[in-house]
Structures are given as structure tokens and as C-alpha cells.
Amino acid sequence: MRIKVRVIAGARTNEILxxxxxxxxxxxxxxxxxxxxxxxxxxxxLAKHFQVSASKIRLIKGETASDKIFEIIL
Structure with a gap:
């Protein structure tokens, strides 16, 4: 499954919306x-949210951008 993520780094808490x-x-x-x-x-x-190992998540696009695409292997 591929998901699009907007990353806010340096925030006060870790959270997913x-x-x-x-x-x-x-x-x-x-x-x-x-x-x-x-x-x-x-x-x-993301691994914690989707209840998978971190090794099951791969960054596809946007290494230095705030908009990223991740692939999650369920």
C-alpha cells in the first residue's frame, strides 16, 4: 500500500493525522x-500506527521534501 505523507518536523509531539x-x-x-x-x-x-515493523516501510519519493510517498508492506 502506498500513502502520501506531509511531514512536519520539529513539532512538539509525535502524531499522525x-x-x-x-x-x-x-x-x-x-x-x-x-x-x-x-x-x-x-x-x-508510521510503523507504530499501522502496527508493522519499521523494516516493512520504505520511502519511495521525497527524501528531502516535506511531501513524501511511503510504501507499507502489510
């Missing part, structure tokens, strides 16, 4: 966007 469109999410993480640390935090947050 589902948007109106299917498979669109807004993910807030406390980690700063530096050397891929925020991407790792987003993957861990």
Missing part, C-alpha cells in the same frame, strides 16, 4: 530534519 483524502496523512515528529533523522522518525511513527 488522517486527512480527508484516502491514503493521505500528516505526520508530526519532534526530530529535526537533519541527515535523514526526521525520515527515520516518520517511519517509526
Amino acid at each position: 488522517e486527512l480527508d483524502e484516502p491514503h493521505h496523512y500528516k505526520v508530526k515528529v519532534t526530530t529535526v530534519p537533519e541527515k535523514g533523522k526526521a525520515n527515520t522518525a516518520v517511519m517509526k511513527t
Whole structure:
């Protein structure tokens, strides 16, 4: 399953908000966007939300952008 994610790095809390469109999410993480640390935090947050291992989540597009596409293997 592929999902579109808008990442807000440097937020006060880690949280996931589902948007109106299917498979669109807004993910807030406390980690700063530096050397891929925020991407790792987003993957861990998504893994917890979808109850899968972090190794089942792969970043497809948007490594340095705030809009990203992730693939989740269920």
C-alpha cells in the first residue's frame, strides 16, 4: 500500500493525522530534519500506527521534501 505523507518536523509531539483524502496523512515528529533523522522518525511513527515493523516501510519519493510517498508492506 502506498500513502502520501506531509511531514512536519520539529513539532512538539509525535502524531499522525488522517486527512480527508484516502491514503493521505500528516505526520508530526519532534526530530529535526537533519541527515535523514526526521525520515527515520516518520517511519517509526508510521510503523507504530499501522502496527508493522519499521523494516516493512520504505520511502519511495521525497527524501528531502516535506511531501513524501511511503510504501507499507502489510
